Structure formats: C-alpha cells, structure tokens
Amino acid sequence: xNKLSIRVLLFSMMIFLVMACIPIENKPDTLLxxxxxxxxxxxxxxxxxxxxxxxxxxxxxxxxxxxQSAYQVLVASSPDILNELDADMWDSEKVNSDxxxxxxxxGKGLQSSHIYYWKVRIWDENGVVSxxxxxNTFEVGLLIQEDWGAAQWIGVKTDTRTSAHRFKEYKTGKxxxxxxxxxxxxxxxxxxxxxxxxxxxxxxYICGLGYYELYINGSKTGDHVLDPAPSNYDKQAYYVTYDVxxxxxxxxxxxxxxxxxxxxxxxxxxxNDPESERDLxxxxxxxxxxxxxxxxxGSSQELITNEDxxxxxxxxxxxxxxxxxxxxxxFELGEWNTTGFDDSDWSExxxxxxxxxxxxxxxxxxxxxxKELKAQSVFKxxxxxxxxxxxxxxxxWVEISVQEKEGQLIDMIMTEAxxxxxxxxxxxxxxxxxxxxxxxxxxxxxxxxxETWAPKFxxxxxxxxxxxxxxxxxxxxxxxxxxxxxxxxxxxxxxxSEPLFNKMHNxxxxxxxxxxxxxxxxxxxxxxxxxxxxxxAFCEYALYNYEMGNFYQKYMEDIRTxxxxxxxxxxxxxxxxxxxxxxxxxxxxxxxxxxxxIATMYLPWYNFRYYGDSSIVKEYYEDMKELTRYYLSFKNxxxxxxxxxxxxxxxxxxxxxxxxxxxxxxxxxxxxxFYDVLNVMEYFARLKGDAxxxxxxxxxKVELVAAFNKAYLIPIKGTDFAWYGSQTATVMxxxxxxxxxDKIEQVLNGLEYDIVEIKGGHHSTGIHGNRYIYTxxxxxGKADLAYEILTVPTFPSQTYVMNYGFTTWPExxxxxxxxEGLTNSLNHPMHSGFAAYFYECIxxxxxxxxxxxxxxxxxxPTFPSQxxxxxxxxxxxxxxxKNSWEMRDGLLTMKLDIPFNTNAKLILSQSERATxxxxxxxEANDEKISSDVKLGSGIYEVSYIKEKD
Numbered sequence: 001x002n003k004l005s006i007r008v009l010l011f012s013m014m015i016f017l018v019m020a021c022i023p024i025e026n027k028p029d030t031l032l033x034x035x036x037x038x039x040x041x042x043x044x045x046x047x048x049x050x051x052x053x054x055x056x057x058x059x060x061x062x063x064x065x066x067x068q069s070a071y072q073v074l075v076a077s078s079p080d081i082l083n084e085l086d087a088d089m090w091d092s093e094k095v096n097s098d099x100x101x102x103x104x105x106x107g108k109g110l111q112s113s114h115i116y117y118w119k120v121r122i123w124d125e126n127g128v129v130s131x132x133x134x135x136n137t138f139e140v141g142l143l144i145q146e147d148w149g150a151a152q153w154i155g156v157k158t159d160t161r162t163s164a165h166r167f168k169e170y171k172t173g174k175x176x177x178x179x180x181x182x183x184x185x186x187x188x189x190x191x192x193x194x195x196x197x198x199x200x201x202x203x204x205y206i207c208g209l210g211y212y213e214l215y216i217n218g219s220k221t222g223d224h225v226l227d228p229a230p231s232n233y234d235k236q237a238y239y240v241t242y243d244v245x246x247x248x249x250x251x252x253x254x255x256x257x258x259x260x261x262x263x264x265x266x267x268x269x270x271x272n273d274p275e276s277e278r279d280l281x282x283x284x285x286x287x288x289x290x291x292x293x294x295x296x297x298g299s300s301q302e303l304i305t306n307e308d309x310x311x312x313x314x315x316x317x318x319x320x321x322x323x324x325x326x327x328x329x330x331f332e333l334g335e336w337n338t339t340g341f342d343d344s345d346w347s348e349x350x351x352x353x354x355x356x357x358x359x360x361x362x363x364x365x366x367x368x369x370x371k372e373l374k375a376q377s378v379f380k381x382x383x384x385x386x387x388x389x390x391x392x393x394x395x396x397w398v399e400i401s402v403q404e405k406e407g408q409l410i411d412m413i414m415t416e417a418x419x420x421x422x423x424x425x426x427x428x429x430x431x432x433x434x435x436x437x438x439x440x441x442x443x444x445x446x447x448x449x450x451e452t453w454a455p456k457f458x459x460x461x462x463x464x465x466x467x468x469x470x471x472x473x474x475x476x477x478x479x480x481x482x483x484x485x486x487x488x489x490x491x492x493x494x495x496x497s498e499p500l501f502n503k504m505h506n507x508x509x510x511x512x513x514x515x516x517x518x519x520x521x522x523x524x525x526x527x528x529x530x531x532x533x534x535x536x537a538f539c540e541y542a543l544y545n546y547e548m549g550n551f552y553q554k555y556m557e558d559i560r561t562x563x564x565x566x567x568x569x570x571x572x573x574x575x576x577x578x579x580x581x582x583x584x585x586x587x588x589x590x591x592x593x594x595x596x597x598i599a600t601m602y603l604p605w606y607n608f609r610y611y612g613d614s615s616i617v618k619e620y621y622e623d624m625k626e627l628t629r630y631y632l633s634f635k636n637x638x639x640x641x642x643x644x645x646x647x648x649x650x651x652x653x654x655x656x657x658x659x660x661x662x663x664x665x666x667x668x669x670x671x672x673x674f675y676d677v678l679n680v681m682e683y684f685a686r687l688k689g690d691a692x693x694x695x696x697x698x699x700x701k702v703e704l705v706a707a708f709n710k711a712y713l714i715p716i717k718g719t720d721f722a723w724y725g726s727q728t729a730t731v732m733x734x735x736x737x738x739x740x741x742d743k744i745e746q747v748l749n750g751l752e753y754d755i756v757e758i759k760g761g762h763h764s765t766g767i768h769g770n771r772y773i774y775t776x777x778x779x780x781g782k783a784d785l786a787y788e789i790l791t792v793p794t795f796p797s798q799t800y801v802m803n804y805g806f807t808t809w810p811e812x813x814x815x816x817x818x819x820e821g822l823t824n825s826l827n828h829p830m831h832s833g834f835a836a837y838f839y840e841c842i843x844x845x846x847x848x849x850x851x852x853x854x855x856x857x858x859x860x861p862t863f864p865s866q867x868x869x870x871x872x873x874x875x876x877x878x879x880x881x882k883n884s885w886e887m888r889d890g891l892l893t894m895k896l897d898i899p900f901n902t903n904a905k906l907i908l909s910q911s912e913r914a915t916x917x918x919x920x921x922x923e924a925n926d927e928k929i930s931s932d933v934k935l936g937s938g939i940y941e942v943s944y945i946k947e948k949d
Contacts, residue, residue: 032130033060039138047141047241049361056101059900065936070096070123079117101877102613112147115139141361151304153286156187157350163328166317173433184265186316189257193303198296207239210285211262211457215337216247224366229518230263232584233282235561238362256337260319260457269322269435280586286352310346323437325455329446363550371483385468393463393808395514395524396484399454406447410469414439414462416826425466428823431526461525486516491875492545494838497868508832511808515829523825529582532599534830537767541836543610558584568633576630593645594670605680612853639707644670647728647766651796651813664726669768672732723750728769735772771833778841778862787864843872860907892946906933915945
C-alpha cells in the first residue's frame with residue numbers, strides 16, 4: 001500500500017470516528033419528514049389576526065410506533081436568515097414536548113402587514129432528529145385600529161335608482177295584503193391609484209358592512225363570494241386580506257367596489273308589516289378599504305376609502321338576503337371599474353360612522369362557488385312558465401345565459417319542492433309567509449346578444465326553479481344551479497356495504513354544507529339563522545367530516561357578542577350574561593333555553609375532544625362558568641332544573657296542532673343534557689385549576705342524578721322493564737351515564753320494548769334523542785335494532801324520508817302524503833347529527849378524554865350483522881385515521897392506519913382478545929388475555945373473532 005493510500009485510509013477512519021462520536025439526535029433522519037405546516041390552521045396565510053399565531057405540523061414515517069418527543073421552531077423576517085444562527089424572530093430551541101398542533105408563537109413582537117418565514121424539526125421517541133421542514137410563511141394583518149390609517153367608512157349618499165323593478169311585493173302571513181317595498185340601494189364605488197414604480201407586493205384590506213365585491217382594473221379580486229361572514233355587526237365585523245400584486249399595474253389603476261346589503265342592511269324581512277318600527281338592519285351599508293403597495297425600490301404607497309371616492313347606483317336595483325337580487329341590465333355602468341372612466345356625473349360618497357366595537361381579520365374559510373349542477377329535467381306548466389329540476393336540494397343561486405329583447409323580464413322563483421300533482425312549484429317550505437319575501441331572482445335584459453348573469457348578494461335554498469320570460473325551452477346552456485357555501489375542507493369519509501347507510505351519509509353531508517354560510521344555519525332559505533340547539537346537534541358529525549376549528553372559534557365569538565345581561569330565576573338580584581336562542585344577528589328570538597344555550601359549553605368541548613386544543617376552553621371558560629350558574633338558578637325544590645326547550649321535531653309533532661307528539665317533556669331532556677354539561681364543566685374546571693368550582697359541580701352532579709332518577713325513572717306496566725317515560729329521555733340517560741349499573745339492563749330492555757312492541761320498530765325521537773339512539777343501542781349489544789330503526793321503510797325513519805326523494809333532511813318528521821299546507825324547511829342540518837353513529841360505532845373510532853385530539857383514541861367497531869364491510873377516514877391534527885374492516889364467517893379483519901404521534905387502544909372482550917392477531921402474529925397469552933391492547937403509529941392488519949353484539 002503506497003503512502004497516498006495509507007493517508008486516504010487514515011483520513012477515512014478519522015471521519016468515521018468523528019461521525020461516530022456525534023450524538024444520535026444530531027443525525028437527521030431522512031425517514032422522518034415534517035409536512036403540512038399550518039399557521040392558525042391555514043397554509044401560508046395572509047392577513048392573520050393577532051400577534052400570537054399558532055403553529056402546527058404533521059410528521060410522516062415509514063416505521064411503526066413513532067412519536068414526537070421534542071421540537072424546534074425557527075421564525076425569521078427573511079428566508080435568508082432562517083437558520084439556527086441568524087433567525088431573528090424566534091428560536092424555540094429544543095422543546096421537550098409531543099405537541100405538534102397549536103404551538104403558540106413566543107418570539108419577538110410581530111408587526112402588522114409583515115411576512116414571516118418559519119420551519120420546524122422534531123425529535124422522535126428515540127431522540128433521533130428529523131431534517132428541517134420546508135419553509136412556510138404567515139403574514140400578519142392589521143393588528144390595531146391605527147393600522148387602518150385615515151381610511152374611512154363610505155356609503156351611498158343619494159339613492160338614484162329609477163328602474164321600475166326596484167320594488168317587490170312584501171307579505172307575511174299576518175298581513176291582509178301585500179305592500180310595495182324596496183331595499184337600501186346597492187352602491188358602486190370607484191377611485192384610481194397612480195402606481196409610481198415597479199411593484200414588489202400589494203395587499204388590499206377590506207371590510208364590508210354588507211356583502212361586497214372588490215374590482216381592480218376591471219377584474220374581480222379573488223374567488224370569494226358573499227364576503228364577509230355575518231356577525232353581530234355592532235360588536236364585531238371582519239375584514240378580508242387579498243394579495244393584489246398581480247392585479248396592479250405600474251401607472252394608472254382603477255379600483256371598484258360593489259356594496260350590497262347582506263345581513264347588515266336587511267331592512268325588510270321579518271316585519272309583520274313594512275311600516276313597523278322593528279328594523280332588523282344595522283344601518284346604511286358601509287365599506288372601508290386600505291390598499292398598501294410596496295415598491296421594489298423600498299418605498300410604499302397607500303390608497304384608502306375617503307371623500308375622494310365617487311359612487312353611483314347601478315344595475316342591481318334591489319337586493320335582500322331573503323328575497324333575492326333584481327338586476328336591470330339597462331342600467332349597467334359600462335367600464336366603470338377601469339381607468340379613464342368618466343365619473344364626472346357620479347355622486348360624492350357618504351362618510352359614515354357605524355357603531356362597531358372592533359374589526360378583526362376573517363380567519364374562517366371564505367364562501368365560494370363550490371359546484372355546478374345541470375338541469376335533470378325541464379317541463380312547462382299550464383301558465384307557460386318553465387320548471388327546472390336540478391336533482392339536488394342546494395344552497396346558492398342559478399346562473400342564466402339568455403338572448404332576449406331589451407326590457408324582457410326573466411323572473412325566477414326557487415323552491416325546494418313541487419306541489420302534490422307535480423305541476424307547479426310549492427312555495428310553502430321556503431317560508432315567504434314567515435319572512436315576507438319569496439325566493440325570487442329577476443333579470444331585465446338589455447337586448448344585446450347573449451347575456452349571462454348570476455346574483456351577487458343573496459343565496460337561496462332550492463332544488464327547483466320556475467322561470468318566466470324565456471322565448472324558448474331552457475337547457476344546459478341556458479341555466480345552471482351553483483352550490484354556494486363556506487369552503488370547509490372535507491377530510492373525513494364513510495362507506496359501507498349497506499347502500500342505505502351510504503345514502504344517509506351523503507344526505508347528511510349535503511344538509512350541513514347547504515347550511516354553512518359563515519355561521520351554522522338552521523336552513524338556507526326561510527330563516528338562515530344560527531340557532532344554538534341546531535349548532536350543537538350536528539357539531540360532532542361535522543367534526544368527523546370537515547376541518548371546522550376556525551369556524552367554531554368564530555361562532556363562539558358570535559355567541560359571546562350576542563349575550564345579554566339578565567336576572568336568574570333565584571330570589572336574589574344576581575345578573576348573568578346569557579346567550580340568546582340565535583346568534584348572531586338581530587333576529588335573536590329570546591334568552592336561550594337550557595338545551596339550546598349549552599351550545600356555549602358543547603362547542604368548546606367537542607373542539608377540545610376532537611382537536612386537543614385547550615385554548616378555546618380557556619378563552620370562554622368564564623362565560624361557560626357564568627352560564628352554568630345561570631341555569632343552576634332554575635333548580636327547584638325537587639332538585640330539577642326547571643328550564644328547557646324540548647326534543648325538537650319528533651315524529652308528527654307540531655307545537656301548535658300536535659304538541660303532545662313530543663313525548664319527552666322539555667325539562668326532562670334538558671336535565672339529562674345538563675348532567676352531561678356538569679361533567680364537561682367539572683373537567684374544564686379541573687383543566688383551569690378552579691378547584692372550588694370543580695367541587696361544587698361534583699356535588700351538583702350527585703344531586704341531579706338522584707333527583708332525575710327519583711322523578712323520571714318508572715316501571716313499564718305489565719313488564720319487568722323500566723324507562724324514563726320516553727325514548728329520548730331513556731336514550732339520553734343511558735348515553736350520559738345517569739343509569740345505575742344495576743338498572744342498565746332493565747332500562748335498556750324498556751327502551752327496546754317501546755321501540756319494538758309499542759312503536760312497531762320505529763323511533764319517536766327528535767333531535768336530542770335521535771343524535772344518540774343508534775349509538776346507545778349499538779354500544780349496548782343491540783346494533784341490529786339500530787339498523788332496523790334506520791332502514792325500516794315505513795314512517796318514521798330515515799329510509800322513509802329517502803324513499804320520498806328527499807336529498808336533504810327535512811325539518812319535520814311528517815308523513816309525506818301531501819305537501820299542501822306544509823310550511824316547514826326541507827333542509828335542516830340538526831337532523832344530520834345522528835350520522836356520527838357511522839363513525840363512532842360502525843367505524844368504531846372515538847377520541848379519548850384522557851388524551852384528547854386523538855392523541856389516544858379507541859377502536860371498537862360495533863355494527864349490525866347485516867353489514868359485511870365498512871371504512872372510515874377521520875381527520876385529526878396529527879393526520880388521518882383510517883379504519884377499513886371486513887367481516888367474514890365471524891372473523892373481523894381491520895386495516896388500521898394510525899397517524900404519527902398518536903396511539904390507538906383496541907377495545908376487546910376477553911374472548912376477542914384470545915383470538916387477536918396483529919399483522920398475522922397471535923397476541924394472546926395467559927397473563928395478558930384481558931388487558932388493553934395499545935398500538936402506536938403505523939398501518940396494521942388486526943383480526944379477531946368478533947363477539948355478537
């Protein structure tokens with residue numbers, strides 16, 4: 001060996017020895033990959049709210065049983081210095097924690113309108129470090145009011161509309177004859193900006209009190225519609241940030257804003273007569289804009305809304321969130337939002353001072369056009385109009401393309417149903433008699449070739465459109481329906497061998513998406529209101545399917561800003577801040593009854609359980625605590641909380657014509673809920689370290705469960721069974737653990753007896769009982785009975801509803817032999833809540849209380865014998881849980897995908913444990929035959945002989 005070879009060998013050995021001495025945690029593991037970085041649960045957001053953003057990430061690994069033991073986050077003001085030596089904003093250094101979601105930024109103070117860059121690496125359970133993630137960014141919005149500078153609220157000063165179509169007929173059921181009404185005018189605002197140099201970046205910050213659209217140089221900015229989300233505008237409104245860098249040119253630029261009424265300027269509907277002083281509007285719609293332009297030479301420029309803007313009215317001559325838009329194309333303004341437009345005859349803007357406490361960045365997903373639907377059938381009615389069936393009940397609007405003479409009125413009425421003879425549209429279910437306006441879009445042609453139009457400032461709930469004014473039969477080129485809703489990410493899924501279950505799941509999803517428009521609505525037509533009882537009824541099912549974190553954070557603010565100060569029901573003069581039945585908005589109904597108001601506790605609870613983020617609990621803890629004390633003030637001498645709204649919409653129930661159909665008294669179901677809420681609040685008190693309140697709640701629980709059983713647990717005559725007087729009360733008592741261990745079988749048999757013997761295999765539950773009845777039966781060995789209730793084709797059942805052709809869940813459970821006189825919604829998401837059963841029972845996956853956010857989750861598929869396979873995908877902050885199982889000859893085989901940094905606990909009986917195989921390996925032994933089986937991350941094949949339920 002020559003000298004050179006010896007030197008090379010010695011050098012190689014030295015390198016080997018040096019590398020061997022480096023601690024293992026400093027050797028990046030390429031098998032660990034940190035991905036899906038998010039700030040405030042948004043990928044690379046701009047215009048975030050607040051100075052303490054929350055950072056989240058996921059990790060991927062090909063190995064099993066992997067978890068995070070530590071992390072390090074770097075944040076810098078430039079990507080060039082995003083390293084351990086130079087990061088100027090935050091170096092968390094190594095933090096020993098398994099937290100990978102909602103990690104609060106703890107660096108230097110952030111500045112408004114600045115972009116920051118961040119990355120993260122993690123250490124696994126063995127101390128092995130990953131490579132750094134890719135770089136993610138977040139951009140801060142306007143942190144304080146002063147950041148808006150001199151921007152002013154502007155509005156329409158003079159109503160210059162002259163179109164005869166600016167009026168509509170208004171009539172509620174209590175009015176003898178219709179009245180002519182018009183909306184507040186839609187404003188078309190414009191200004192120009194002379195950009196002085198090469199543009200580096202530009203942001204538009206805009207808040208509309210009323211729906212708006214922003215235009216730059218003739219093109220609409222962004223793909224949002226119906227911005228911003230509704231709120232209690234006198235307390236809080238939301239602005240949206242747009243990246244408009246590519247829309248601006250060096251030199252002259254034109255900016256335009258169209259401002260409609262939305263919920264802010266809704267001054268018509270829900271009055272008993274149009275002259276009533278009851279005004280549900282907040283005032284004249286207003287808009288505020290700040291445009292910030294940064295140039296490549298380091299200088300900057302701003303354009304703001306102020307007295308220099310011009311305004312005019314235009315072709316949208318009427319708009320109302322309930323009654324629809326009217327567009328008279330003869331009054332179009334030409335190229336009003338382009339440079340060089342002559343606006344000399346336009347008016348001055350009104351400078352407004354709306355009452356509003358604060359303006360925050362909108363952090364929830366925007367409303368968008370999500371899907372287009374073609375006509376499934378078109379037919380002509382005897383009066384000459386065309387009826388178009390789109391095949392699906394949706395929320396949104398229709399878009400038309402027509403070629404007609406000047407002044408031709410195209411009149412469109414949207415409904416959910418046809419009359420019994422199917423010869424006309426049925427108006428009853430969309431509620432014009434309640435809010436005074438039918439769902440009606442009007443377009444007046446200008447007579448210049450093909451004209452394409454869709455509304456801007458309304459949305460409707462409909463399946464059918466009745467159209468007049470067309471000279472030929474409409475087809476796919478003439479009209480389409482557009483689904484318009486908040487663009488929540490659908491991340492969960494369910495599928496099974498039972499087509500009826502798959503269809504129920506699909507209908508349940510449609511009913512939710514149709515009712516998400518910045519708030520969780522009750523229906524997308526008649527009311528569009530955020531009833532609290534509806535919101536918590538379908539919350540868990542929504543969390544199984546969609547990313548809802550920011551959405552529910554926003555809605556909790558709607559609840560909080562809606563609260564009123566009222567006296568309790570005790571003898572003292574104590575006042576409590578209490579929510580109303582509806583939030584947000586001026587149509588607030590009344591102070592929330594217990595089973596509606598507890599959405600204030602349930603929404604944080606469910607979000608904590610599903611996402612593992614305690615910040616929502618801590619933020620609203622004092623509100624929840626005060627509300628708990630308020631409802632405790634209704635405790636009577638028997639220990640019962642004398643308050644409640646009731647098990648809404650059970651079969652055949654009508655609160656005026658057939659109130660007795662609600663078998664469960666409102667106070668009974670409310671007390672069952674309250675017992676569960678006491679458990680929730682006890683947990684929250686422990687989380688907050690509020691030992692005194694925790695102890696108080698523990699005592700209240702003991703007293704309430706004793707009083708509940710004493711008052712409501714009764715024997716069933718002629719049997720050895722007992723129950724709580726109704727299916728709903730019995731189901732809720734079993735679900736919430738209010739039945740003593742020695743009476744569970746007796747009560748369960750009582751429930752089955754009423755279902756089978758008294759009700760002929762049917763449920764008699766409303767939204768409270770129906771949420772849990774299938775889960776309770778399945779988890780107590782009666783999964784086949786749950787299947788039978790759901791699939792029985794006779795009234796009442798979900799299958800009965802589907803057999804009548806409904807594509808969303810109707811508000812009421814009626815026998816649908818006739819539609820005449822029916823004035824209830826056919827699209828109510830509170831009835832989607834039961835479908836959580838598909839995930840928590842058939843899929844068998846549930847997050848634990850011990851380690852929420854699915855850090856530890858249980859796996860226990862419990863399903864009827866009629867099913868042979870099913871699969872679920874469940875979104876978590878750590879990644880997707882997937883469980884796909886097949887049942888063959890008594891052998892259950894599951895393919896289980898457990899995300900990195902989580903653990904699954906298999907719930908098994910002793911006999912199931914004895915037959916357990918994991919990845920083909922027999923797991924049972926004499927010492928551990930009845931112990932829990934815990935699995936770390938990875939993909940597993942699990943099989944065992946399934947005990948019959």
